Amino acid sequence: MNAIRTLSRPASQAIRTASIKPSLFHTSSVVSSGKTIEATDKTFADLVEKADHPVIVDFYAEWCGPCKVLGPILTKAVADNKKVTLVKLDVDSAMDIAQKYQIAAMPTVFAFQNGKVVDEFVGMRDRKFLTEFVNKHGDRQ
Template identity: 60%
Template sequence: MNFLRTAAIRPTKQFARSFHAAQPRLTGKTVEATSQTFEKLVTKADHPVIVDFYADWCGPCKMLGPLLTKSVASNPKVTLVKINVDDNQDIAAKYNIAALPTVSAFNNGKVVDSFVGMRNGPMVEQFVKKHAELS
């Protein structure tokens, strides 16, 4: 009986240690960014990041957002960062966002690919998958 108790305790301790991390990973998730958090979430990320530049009044943005969220959730090597250009005009100006929606893929802190306008589900999935493979 003593052996069984010891064996039952060990995996729990190993499990807790194996998932300990100083900084939580956001891969596979959708995160809302601000001017204050953009650099940490995007340009200093250690994995590919897809950035959705959007506005609340933009109809195509409202249609594209759920497609991006679904695609990123199924590709856990990337993070989707959404940034409202009306609330964060400095970021929009820095990346020359002239039309919405604009979706940019960042890798190692730099824009490596982007598209402007609405895309269908398979095209969004292909874009996300292409950049997930860069990690």
């Protein structure tokens, strides 16, 4: 019965599915749209270092209490600013990248522009600071 339902989908659904742009889902062509993306050691370079728009990177760890508080506030600030992308990187899963950027404390947040670090802060910050940080870098375009 499920197979019959699958085969008898209305044509309008097939058209909507076909109209989705695959480039939006390819890591090397992320559109800056206020999205939050989880990076890995394999996707970090494409998402951050090769990006053609401002990227905020949240270096965090699952065991870090302040990271769990900062993360949702930063995600909301980026969602409200469609000019930047937030990339989250679990440093325990990507130790080589954490070492490359000399991450010694968490949370650490970097702002990247044209693949280069242009600003950073370490530790918990309030909502106002985070919103201003995100907006400042969104305006750098």
